Amino acid sequence: MPTSKKExxxxxxxxxxxxxxxxxxxxxxxxxxxxxxxxxxxxPVDHVAASALKLVDEAAxxxxxxxxxxxxxTEKARAAARKKALTLVNQAATQLxxxxxxxxxxxxxxxxx
Numbered sequence: 001m002p003t004s005k006k007e008x009x010x011x012x013x014x015x016x017x018x019x020x021x022x023x024x025x026x027x028x029x030x031x032x033x034x035x036x037x038x039x040x041x042x043x044p045v046d047h048v049a050a051s052a053l054k055l056v057d058e059a060a061x062x063x064x065x066x067x068x069x070x071x072x073x074t075e076k077a078r079a080a081a082r083k084k085a086l087t088l089v090n091q092a093a094t095q096l097x098x099x100x101x102x103x104x105x106x107x108x109x110x111x112x113x
Contacts, residue, residue, distance in 0.1 A: 048099040052092035059085035059092075 066081040 048095055052095050055088045055092040055095075059088035062088075 062081045062085045066078045
């Protein structure tokens with residue numbers, strides 16, 4: 001049976017990557033990027049929500065830490081962690097409630113005839 005030999009690649013052809021690089025014109029310059037300045041201010045609601053979320057995350061961390069430590073931790077330490085977590089969650093709830101109440105008050109003032 002005759003075997004076919006592979007022909008070597010021509011030296012004049014370039015790889016796809018090289019041809020893509022060669023096809024871009026050197027005379028064309030990239031347009032300068034203009035950064036549009038946007039006026040971004042954090043609203044008080046975002047700040048309150050982020051603060052409340054941080055408190056809840058810290059409380060969850062304390063509770064997870066108490067679970068993973070388990071028997072190595074004393075009952076007093078676990079009770080202290082629960083108390084601290086409850087305090088943090090209550091602080092978050094108070095912040096959110098205060099924010100909602102102030103928003104509702106503002107809305108009532110706007111809608112008042």
